[in-house]
Amino acid sequence: MGAQLFVVATPIGHLDDISYRAINVLKSVNIIAAEDTRTSAQLLKHFNIQTPLTACHDHNESNKIDQLIQRLKNGEDMALISDAGTPLISDPGFKLVRAAQEHHIQVIPVPGACAAIAALSAVGLPSDRFSFEGFLPSKQSQRLLALHKLKDETQTMIIYEAPHRIVACLKDMAEVFGAERPVGFAREITKTFETIKKMTLGELVTFVESDHNQQKGEIVLVIGGATAEKDLEQEKLDQLLTRLLQDLSVKAASQLAADLTGIKKKVAYQRALELTQNVDES
Incomplete structure (x- = not known):
């Protein structure tokens, strides 16, 4: 050998x-x-x-x-x-x-x-599907662009960030993902001043910005995916379409749902068809 x-x-x-x-x-x-x-x-x-x-x-x-x-x-x-x-x-x-x-x-x-896996194991966010995104770009314009590309990802995302950029990065995340998006914050894992927290992005911005000690050391961010938000949106659309279909045709119900929610008519129409088929099959 x-x-x-x-x-x-x-x-x-x-x-x-x-x-x-x-x-x-x-x-x-x-x-x-x-x-x-x-x-x-x-x-x-x-x-x-x-x-x-x-x-x-x-x-x-x-x-x-x-x-x-x-x-x-x-x-x-x-x-x-x-x-x-x-x-x-x-x-x-x-x-x-x-x-x-x-x-x-x-x-x-x-x-x-491995800091990424250690953080994921401890913050209490879904771990059945996740992606490792490494470090985000240091320039804000490029960082915002990268975050917008990740906004609708449904898996948990793991990101490393440098301490001198952590506040700016979290503010950008809160702006793009929404202040209510769940996030895990893992700092100095296995070291003397280890910090592991789970909260919303809005809460984390306040927590880190108000404590300068949290802006030091090796930092891992574990961001919840968009799945829960999308599921909620889907549930609301289904409820609306189900009610409209009681009195309107598929075409009329999908048009009204699109007008009320702002989603594309094609998407609403396809979902209305699926709901109608489900009712017929049952």
Whole structure:
């Protein structure tokens, strides 16, 4: 068997969250590719891991891939780690993993801590369907555009945000998604000043804006999807159409429903037909 590239998750705060397997892998490989060798050196020292480190970050990953791939092809096992959490999740490493796959080098995940999943598990929002959106654009105009694209998504959404932008970001979210949209706020997960809250976006804006300490550290936002709102709108439309269909034709009822609600007549007509068919079948 040839050399292997291990993608190793490391703690996001509490050092006890590293796995026995991760420690053993980091001790056994020939070299560790790290996002920041200074940060990772502290982790390795804590666990008495003496494996050599080499830097692999956003600024040098493209230029260093050939060198790292060659070492793997020469038979050196390698571990990839980021400063904290699972590599590639808003962290460097994608280009290296892609190149390893292209060169038929075995890539082995060593699972562990991930801030996005930890936040999702604790805030009490639906977790059967979710998307990870990473960091939103830093410029407000681009951020608002990105939020408008996500406004009608029905799955739970996970977003990372920098502390110096958190207030502006939350205000933009409240504007686009509505102040009543549920949101989970997870800050400094597993660390001394961990904060995990669930409230509405409007309440969260007030909470974070009034407490400067909540504008520090690593922040994960978990936003409820638009499903509940859409279900409510659908329920109201069905109630209206059902009443109108008692006295009007499908065409007339859908036209009046469209006039009253502002939805497209085609949508109202299709739903009126479905309601009529349901009644006929019953």
